[in-house]
Amino acid sequence: VRSRFALGAFVIGVPLALALLGPLLAGEPGPRAPSFTLGGGHWLGTDFVGRDVWRQVLLGGRSVVLVALAATALAYLVAFPVGLLSALTRRAWLEELLMRPLDVLLAVPSLLMILLVAAVFTPGAVGLTLLVALVNIPDAARLVRAAAAEAASRPAVEALRMQGETWWRTAVGYVGRSLTRTLAADAGVRLTGVLYLVATAAFLGVGVEPDAADWAVMVDRNRTGLFVQPWAVVVPALLIVALTMGANLLVDAGLKTGLKTGPKKGKRT
Amino acid sequence: VSGPRSWIARRLLLGAAQTAAVVLLVFVLTEALPGDAAVALAGDQPDPERIAAIREAMDLDRPAHERLVDWAAGLPHGDFGTSLASGRPVSTYLTDGFGPTLLLAALTVALLVPIGVGLGVLAARHEGGPVDRLVSAVTLGVYAVPEFAFGVLLVTVFALRLGWLPPTAVGYGTDLLAHPAALVLPVLVLLSRPVCSLARLVRAGMIDALASPYAAHARRYGVPGARIRYGHALPNAMAPATQQLARTIDWLLCGVIVVEALYVIPGLGTVLINAVAERDVPVVQGLAVVFGVTTVVLNLGADLVARRLAPRSEAAA
Numbered sequence: 001v002r003s004r005f006a007l008g009a010f011v012i013g014v015p016l017a018l019a020l021l022g023p024l025l026a027g028e029p030g031p032r033a034p035s036f037t038l039g040g041g042h043w044l045g046t047d048f049v050g051r052d053v054w055r056q057v058l059l060g061g062r063s064v065v066l067v068a069l070a071a072t073a074l075a076y077l078v079a080f081p082v083g084l085l086s087a088l089t090r091r092a093w094l095e096e097l098l099m100r101p102l103d104v105l106l107a108v109p110s111l112l113m114i115l116l117v118a119a120v121f122t123p124g125a126v127g128l129t130l131l132v133a134l135v136n137i138p139d140a141a142r143l144v145r146a147a148a149a150e151a152a153s154r155p156a157v158e159a160l161r162m163q164g165e166t167w168w169r170t171a172v173g174y175v176g177r178s179l180t181r182t183l184a185a186d187a188g189v190r191l192t193g194v195l196y197l198v199a200t201a202a203f204l205g206v207g208v209e210p211d212a213a214d215w216a217v218m219v220d221r222n223r224t225g226l227f228v229q230p231w232a233v234v235v236p237a238l239l240i241v242a243l244t245m246g247a248n249l250l251v252d253a254g255l256k257t258g259l260k261t262g263p264k265k266g267k268r269t
Numbered sequence: 270v271s272g273p274r275s276w277i278a279r280r281l282l283l284g285a286a287q288t289a290a291v292v293l294l295v296f297v298l299t300e301a302l303p304g305d306a307a308v309a310l311a312g313d314q315p316d317p318e319r320i321a322a323i324r325e326a327m328d329l330d331r332p333a334h335e336r337l338v339d340w341a342a343g344l345p346h347g348d349f350g351t352s353l354a355s356g357r358p359v360s361t362y363l364t365d366g367f368g369p370t371l372l373l374a375a376l377t378v379a380l381l382v383p384i385g386v387g388l389g390v391l392a393a394r395h396e397g398g399p400v401d402r403l404v405s406a407v408t409l410g411v412y413a414v415p416e417f418a419f420g421v422l423l424v425t426v427f428a429l430r431l432g433w434l435p436p437t438a439v440g441y442g443t444d445l446l447a448h449p450a451a452l453v454l455p456v457l458v459l460l461s462r463p464v465c466s467l468a469r470l471v472r473a474g475m476i477d478a479l480a481s482p483y484a485a486h487a488r489r490y491g492v493p494g495a496r497i498r499y500g501h502a503l504p505n506a507m508a509p510a511t512q513q514l515a516r517t518i519d520w521l522l523c524g525v526i527v528v529e530a531l532y533v534i535p536g537l538g539t540v541l542i543n544a545v546a547e548r549d550v551p552v553v554q555g556l557a558v559v560f561g562v563t564t565v566v567l568n569l570g571a572d573l574v575a576r577r578l579a580p581r582s583e584a585a586a
Contacts, residue, residue: 103283104290107565111523112557116298119545119553192413200527203417204542219421226421226436227429234425240418248413 004253012246015239019061026058036225036232044231047222049211053232059213060236064202064243067129068195072187074133075140075194080176080183082137083144088152088171099145102138110135110197111204118206128207132197136190147182151175188251195244215240276576284569291561292344296337299550299557326353327550340554349555354547359555362540370525370536372446377459377521385464386507389471390498393506396476405472408465416527420458424531427454437533455532459524463517467510474506481505511575518567522560 032050033042044053086098114131117123123131151157152175160170202208202216211221215236222232323329328336340350349359392404411419428436438451446452478484479502487497529538537556544552 104287105294107287107568108291108294108561109519109522109564111526112560113298115526115541115545116295116553116557119548119550120299196413196415199415200417200523203415203527204530205546216415216417219417223421226425230425230429233421237418237421241414241422244413244415244418245410248409252409 004249004256008246008249008251008253010246011242011249015061015243015246016065018058018239019065019243022058022060023062026055029055036222036229038229038231044235045229047218047225047229047232053218053222053229053235056213056218056232057215057235057239060215060218061239061243063125063208063212063214064195064199064216064240067125067132067207068191068198071129071132071136071198072191072194074129075136075190076183076187078133079137079140079144083141084148084171084176084179086141087145087148088167088175099141102141105135106138106142108135111200114197114201114206115204118201123207125207128198128201131207132194132201135197136194140186140190143182143186144179147179148175151178185255188247188254192244192248192251195247199240199244277573280569280572280576284565287565287568288562291565292341292558293337295554295557295561296340299554300333300336323353326351326356344558349558350551352544352549352552354544354549354552359551362544362552363537363555363559366535366537366540368536369534370529370538373452373455373459373525373528373534373536374521376452376456377463380456381460381463381467381517384460385467386471386503388464388468389506389510390475390503392468392472393475393479394498401472404468408468411461412465412469414461416458416461416524417531419461420454420528420531423454423458437531438535439533451532455528455534458531459521459528462520462524466517466520470510471503471506474509475502478502478505508575511571518564518571522564 030052033046033052035046035050037050038045042052042054044057047053047056082098082102086095089095113135114128117127117131121127157170157174160174199216202212202214203220205217205220208214208217210217218236219233219240222229226233328339343349347360349363351358352362388404388408392401395401424436427434434453435448435451438448438455475498479498481502484497484502487501488494492501525536526538526541528534529536530542533539537559541553541556541560543549544556
């Protein structure tokens with residue numbers, strides 16, 4: 001397992017470092033050169049509008065990583081209270097009201113939902129974050145509800161109730177806290193899915209400017225010059241592959257250690 | 270909890286509710302625009318003539334609920350309205366793009382099940398050995414990689430460096446079956462994520478099933494290994510995999526859109542992306558309904574099959 005951690009950390013290291021530190025190192029933009037050229041002081045050549053590809057690579061990772069992190073956090077911010085409330089409420093109609101609409105939302109493919117909204121609005125980075133969070137809420141809320149329902153049926157909760165503890169202490173203090181491990185496991189898996197979705201949406205032109213410094217946009221826009229200047233496509237594509245692959249390897253290694261050392265399993269259903 | 274018949278009835282009811290919700294959601298998301306929808310949709314060309322034309326074409330002067338009822342009533346008859354951009358019926362867009370997309374999806378599904386199940390069984394048979402570790406590492410690594418990044422790298426290697434395959438399907442028209450070389454990379458990319466997911470699930474299920482008491486019992490009775498593996502363990506291992514099929518279907522639909530954009534295949538995904546770029550709302554609505562209802566129906570089918578394979582398991586509903 002330790003070797004898996006090392007492998008994951010190694011694979012994700014380069015793209016993550018570039019995404020977080022790249023914008024600090026990028027410096028001022030140089031003068032525009034002709035499109036799709038190699039050499040001429042440009043280490044990786046120039047892109048479709050004659051910008052330096054290396055500089056675009058340095059700038060282009062931040063948006064993917066930040067949008068993915070924000071969207072994952074936001075999805076839980078909504079899913080946690082909804083799932084917890086519907087698991088702990090004794091009113092059947094409230095549970096139905098909270099969960100049924102989510103069952104229905106779950107049926108719509110995530111990318112389709114994003115494209116539908118993009119057809120009418122022109123979402124920016126914030127809009128894309130909200131959309132990606134929205135399509136992740138149903139599944140996350142179901143997971144929270146299932147785990148919380150299990151925790152709420154334990155004798156400890158009955159004891160807390162008989163002691164006359166407040167609803168808040170029982171719900172958040174005990175049931176909420178007992179979900180930490182399950183949620184940590186799910187958050188890792190969800191983050192890799194969100195990374196995929198954010199990059200794919202950007203490739204299809206949702207939530208980004210057409211000439212944005214973004215790895216996915218670079219792959220899309222520089223494809224026309226693939227036969228002349230492959231670096232402008234290959235380098236950002238490799239970085240995205242390394243980012244998603246590394247994240248998945250790390251999450252898997254984390255899950256395995258969590259399962260081995262943890263007192264109880266955080267099993268996904 | 271309750272009998273099989275009431276479970277099926279509940280599941281069918283959920284499917285019907287989901288279909289209705291997809292239709293409603295598509296309409297609300299695309300027509301619930303703040304302010305004047307015609308002005309918003311005209312976007313870059315806000316001249317009064319175009320705005321009037323859009324208002325006329327989409328009947329925007331009538332109340333939204335009347336338009337919803339008319340539109341939804343037309344759907345079962347294949348009447349999806351007319352395109353804002355070209356004035357052609359949306360149904361002609363659907364029939365034009367249907368062939369290539371169906372071909373891609375059918376090829377992918379036909380290859381997905383044997384490859385995914387085969388890899389999973391192979392890894393489970395050699396649990397802990399080098400074959401298992403190789404299969405597990407590769408399926409885990411590729412599983413989360415976006416299709417467009419993977420696909421563009423394959424194009425660079427196989428079309429650009431080696432020159433074995435065409436980089437895109439440009440120039441082949443809609444009759445892709447006559448040019449199988451142009452289909453190799455798209456199908457390979459489309460398979461990448463679902464195969465990994467299926468292989469991992471089958472591997473885990475097979476390992477559990479082969480370690481179970483009934484498999485040990487069959488072995489004691491001298492039942493041949495192949496029969497235990499394929500007759501007894503595999504159906505049990507397939508049940509959790511079938512339930513995860515819902516996610517696989519979601520991935521396939523997303524994948525089709527991306528792969529068609531990447532390899533310039535004139536299917537439904539390309540039609541959808543073009544319509545999104547042109548803000549051609551009726552075409553987007555029609556395609557979204559087709560994609561959404563397909564997902565609902567396939568999910569329903571997957572749940573029914575999973576229930577059949579392992580009646581004890583609690584499928585979603």
